[in-house]
Amino acid sequence: xxxNVPLFPEQASTLASEVDALYLTFLGIxxxxxxxxxxxxxxxxxxxxxxxxxEIGRPEKAGIWLEITWSVIPLAILLGMFAWGAKVYIGxxxxxxxxxxxFVTAKQWMWKFQxxxxxxxxxxxxxPVGQAIRLTMTSEDVIHSFFVPAFRVKADVLPGRYTTLxxxxxxxxxxxxxxxxxxxxxxxxxxxxxxxxxxxxxxMWLAGRDTGPSVVASGQKLFRVKACSTCHRPDSAxxxxxxxxxxxxxxxxxxxxxxxxxxxxxxxxxxxxxAKLVRGYKPLMPTYQGQITEEEVLxxxxxxxxxxxxxxxxQGPESDSSSPASTPDEG
Amino acid sequence: xxxxxxxxxxxxxxxxxDYGIKSWLLTQDHKRIAILYLISITxxxxxxxxMAALIRxxxxxxxxDLVEADTYNRLFTAHGVLMVFLFLIPSIPAVLGNFLIxxxxxxxxxxxPKLNLGSWYVYNLGALLMVAALLRGGTDTGxxxxxxxxxxxxxxxxxxxxLGAFVVGFSSIxxxxxFIVTIHRMRAPGLTWFRLPLFVWAHYGTSLIQVLxxxxxxxAILLVAAERLLHIGIFDPALGGDPVLFQHLFWFYSHPAVYxxxxxxxxxxxxxxxxxxxxxxxxxxxxAFSSLAIAVLGFLVWGHHxxxxxxxxxxxLIFSVLSxxxxxxxxxxxxxxxxxxxxxxxxxxxxxxxxLGFIGLFVIGGxxxxxxxxxxxxxxxxxxYFVVAHFHYIMVGGAIMGYLxxxxxxxxxxxxxxxxxxWSKIAAGLIFVGFNLTFFPQxxxxxxGMPRRYHAxxxxxxxxxxxxxxxxxxxxxxxxxxxxxxxxxxxxGERAGDNPWGAxxxxxxxxxxxxTLNFDEPPVVTTEAYDYxxxxxxxxx
Numbered sequence: 106x107x108x109n110v111p112l113f114p115e116q117a118s119t120l121a122s123e124v125d126a127l128y129l130t131f132l133g134i135x136x137x138x139x140x141x142x143x144x145x146x147x148x149x150x151x152x153x154x155x156x157x158x159x160e161i162g163r164p165e166k167a168g169i170w171l172e173i174t175w176s177v178i179p180l181a182i183l184l185g186m187f188a189w190g191a192k193v194y195i196g197x198x199x200x201x202x203x204x205x206x207x208f209v210t211a212k213q214w215m216w217k218f219q220x221x222x223x224x225x226x227x228x229x230x231x232x233p234v235g236q237a238i239r240l241t242m243t244s245e246d247v248i249h250s251f252f253v254p255a256f257r258v259k260a261d262v263l264p265g266r267y268t269t270l271x272x273x274x275x276x277x278x279x280x281x282x283x284x285x286x287x288x289x290x291x292x293x294x295x296x297x298x299x300x301x302x303x304x305x306x307x308x309m310w311l312a313g314r315d316t317g318p319s320v321v322a323s324g325q326k327l328f329r330v331k332a333c334s335t336c337h338r339p340d341s342a343x344x345x346x347x348x349x350x351x352x353x354x355x356x357x358x359x360x361x362x363x364x365x366x367x368x369x370x371x372x373x374x375x376x377x378x379x380a381k382l383v384r385g386y387k388p389l390m391p392t393y394q395g396q397i398t399e400e401e402v403l404x405x406x407x408x409x410x411x412x413x414x415x416x417x418x419x420q421g422p423e424s425d426s427s428s429p430a431s432t433p434d435e436g
Numbered sequence: 437x438x439x440x441x442x443x444x445x446x447x448x449x450x451x452x453x454d455y456g457i458k459s460w461l462l463t464q465d466h467k468r469i470a471i472l473y474l475i476s477i478t479x480x481x482x483x484x485x486x487m488a489a490l491i492r493x494x495x496x497x498x499x500x501d502l503v504e505a506d507t508y509n510r511l512f513t514a515h516g517v518l519m520v521f522l523f524l525i526p527s528i529p530a531v532l533g534n535f536l537i538x539x540x541x542x543x544x545x546x547x548x549p550k551l552n553l554g555s556w557y558v559y560n561l562g563a564l565l566m567v568a569a570l571l572r573g574g575t576d577t578g579x580x581x582x583x584x585x586x587x588x589x590x591x592x593x594x595x596x597x598x599l600g601a602f603v604v605g606f607s608s609i610x611x612x613x614x615f616i617v618t619i620h621r622m623r624a625p626g627l628t629w630f631r632l633p634l635f636v637w638a639h640y641g642t643s644l645i646q647v648l649x650x651x652x653x654x655x656a657i658l659l660v661a662a663e664r665l666l667h668i669g670i671f672d673p674a675l676g677g678d679p680v681l682f683q684h685l686f687w688f689y690s691h692p693a694v695y696x697x698x699x700x701x702x703x704x705x706x707x708x709x710x711x712x713x714x715x716x717x718x719x720x721x722x723x724a725f726s727s728l729a730i731a732v733l734g735f736l737v738w739g740h741h742x743x744x745x746x747x748x749x750x751x752x753l754i755f756s757v758l759s760x761x762x763x764x765x766x767x768x769x770x771x772x773x774x775x776x777x778x779x780x781x782x783x784x785x786x787x788x789x790x791x792l793g794f795i796g797l798f799v800i801g802g803x804x805x806x807x808x809x810x811x812x813x814x815x816x817x818x819x820x821y822f823v824v825a826h827f828h829y830i831m832v833g834g835a836i837m838g839y840l841x842x843x844x845x846x847x848x849x850x851x852x853x854x855x856x857x858x859w860s861k862i863a864a865g866l867i868f869v870g871f872n873l874t875f876f877p878q879x880x881x882x883x884x885g886m887p888r889r890y891h892a893x894x895x896x897x898x899x900x901x902x903x904x905x906x907x908x909x910x911x912x913x914x915x916x917x918x919x920x921x922x923x924x925x926x927x928x929g930e931r932a933g934d935n936p937w938g939a940x941x942x943x944x945x946x947x948x949x950x951x952t953l954n955f956d957e958p959p960v961v962t963t964e965a966y967d968y969x970x971x972x973x974x975x976x977x
Contacts, residue, residue: 138803
């Protein structure tokens, strides 16, 4: 009966064994203290059971050292577990630099994925084994949560902003994908699967389907169609900041504060351009809220990021414009 | 205990002083108000319990085949809302605290008797709103009302339910305020702070949370209603709001609210362990101050509900370490209770069985809580059945075990009657076994990865779910029994003496049931709390 009922989830990512080691250690400590207390309670309750109707317990003075001991020991253990847990957590939320970026758009009640090569999937995601994969995720409606138990990863997926998560699959197979944040009627159906493949198989799988244009190519097309390129020119920063080399850099805003150009800032600047205007620019840009889908925003961002990594590929030569924070007038 | 035959002139006490319905509905006697609360919360416990039963039946099979997904969502929402707002939060404070605090401190009543009665009416008004919401189809947001689902997307009675919770919150504030003033101002001569029963200390901590925390959830709930009605952008990003802001506001109250549920229960357990060990609680001051420490630290840990909600890593680190700190005073309590048993005179009466059961369940609930506070573990088990199991160990295993233990302990004082010892021990055993069978498998399910609030689930989770549902049947039976034998005892139970357990405490020095003004002569306190030596000498003298 128990053969098909595993009591422990599969370990299919680099993170899984780390989380399990932490968990099992903590479980061991817990069992030790649990049994200690239970054992003492049962032993005392029997050993000192009342033997005469008018018997009373023997009063004793509280020992301050005893109190300190049983405060400090748990505290020390808990702080140790905190530190270990923090280490695992920080690792889980800081993707390695060579991670490949996939886009995830959640909506009631489905998951939409786009591979960097352009391939789109719904409720299923195919990934190569042994490759760090970074998910940039957003929601079109309510809060969802991306959860793959076999990878031990989970992150909420929010409307109006991006959250990220990364994993590196270590084992070929197909694993459950769940939505872990309650999101309405079909919450429990908002699942799917992650299929981990050999890199060669993954390439074949990609090739065997109509991949469509890559994320960067789609973004580049949008950049033109939505007339972004009218003002965001590679050779002139008069009307709008030059976007080449901008991603990951710091810009100065109107109020003198600074802002790192990340996915969330780019998204905000597309949807609500005047919210955080770069210093020296007039609020000329119209809002794209409602005129562009979340997936298109992601493609645009993908394109803008590609400008950072390779300025010449998409827009012709302008080698001098990729200096950081290339705003026109500083002062 | 043998003077049951020789009571020819009927003694007047708070129950027989008047019989009319008006004498109950307009009473200002804290003891009668406690009974009113007892009736109300028992009613909602039964409704919430029936919903839990339906949930467990549904989950016995992986396919959602008993009720529709939408119905299921409304069931778990109603279960959570009723159990949290209408049962757990008022349970021990409004029933046992209401009845006992004036007795324990030698006062005639609470400081504000009318406010006390008012709180019961406010409670029922809020409850009425929630019942109205249920009758109109219920709410499907979960008891946590997360935005923007609750504020923009949900198509159910969100406003009515939220308004109900808002109103009930005021009854909680009224009770807390009343307790704080009463404990400060109305202690009997000689009853210094460090002679107070630990039950009173625990309620003092609880009251602080009720008064300081409840307004924040009231604000959060009102903002959700405002966004639904007026479409002002507070939580919905489409309107320029921030959905995570709601989670901060909600948990700023709702995490301390967990301590509103568990602290009074810890107070009860301290009383039970002292009484059935006939011994002063080991480390009295540490146990007393740990209640305050929990109340204060409890306000600083809400962010541990947001470890995977896009909260910054640094916020996660701080909330994680603070959550570890709040575990220490809880551990201190457990160790002190255990040390109290050492060289005690331990009697295995029904309330003590609940107390010992409480320690076991609370230890499991507390340790799994520190696991959840560990960042690296939480990101895997967050929003899974591991969390469901954990908070049921605290809120059902902890709070309800304490509540039932307390009810069995003070029942002879409240009613003047004794219940069946045999059946009460059977029930305590069933509840302990049924509880563990229901909720322990859920820890395993959670680590396996089964998310909470799932109407249907993959097949491999079925066996553990069946075990859990089977456990729920036993647990349900365990809860049904006290309902029967306690009712029965009110009429047929043996008359209990004034102090059937031989326990220390002012409440045991007055008659059972107590007179309307609690004491025939105002008591004066000359001994420390739980001074069983003096109690024995007094008896011998």
